[in-house]
Amino acid sequence: MLQLPHQPLQVAAVPPQRTPAREDQAGPWHSEAVCRRDEAGLFFAPSKEPTAARLAREDSAKRVCARCPVMIECQEHALIQPEPYGVWGGLTAAERRVVLARRRRREMELKAASASSGATERVAAAG
Numbered sequence: 001m002l003q004l005p006h007q008p009l010q011v012a013a014v015p016p017q018r019t020p021a022r023e024d025q026a027g028p029w030h031s032e033a034v035c036r037r038d039e040a041g042l043f044f045a046p047s048k049e050p051t052a053a054r055l056a057r058e059d060s061a062k063r064v065c066a067r068c069p070v071m072i073e074c075q076e077h078a079l080i081q082p083e084p085y086g087v088w089g090g091l092t093a094a095e096r097r098v099v100l101a102r103r104r105r106r107e108m109e110l111k112a113a114s115a116s117s118g119a120t121e122r123v124a125a126a127g
């Protein structure tokens with residue numbers, strides 16, 4: 001079975017409803033993850049973590065991500081899955097929600113623009 005990045009922490013710190021990526025969705029990037037042995041516990045919040053401690057821990061996790069050779073793949077995995085908890089690909093869960101909301105809005109704008117341009121072409125073709 002393919003092991004996910006920073007998997008050892010999931011046992012202790014990740015809420016039980018978090019489900020790991022299915023093996024067929026996991027990519028070869030997992031084997032290159034810098035956080036495979038997250039012994040410092042940087043990537044997932046322990047329960048009842050104070051805000052200042054969370055922010056400091058997330059900053060430390062992001063610094064690890066910044067030197068990770070598979071940051072882009074990891075980030076995209078966490079966005080597509082989507083992973084609801086933890087730092088993945090240099091983004092916190094809240095930051096991923098913002099990225100996803102922007103993507104959805106951009107897709108809607110593109111669809112609206114495409115529909116609008118199609119209607120204009122139909123009107124022009126009809127004379």
Ligand code: SF4
Nearest residue numbers: 033035065068074089
């Ligand atoms: S980008 Fe960060 S969370 Fe993702 S595999 Fe690398 S170190 Fe782990």
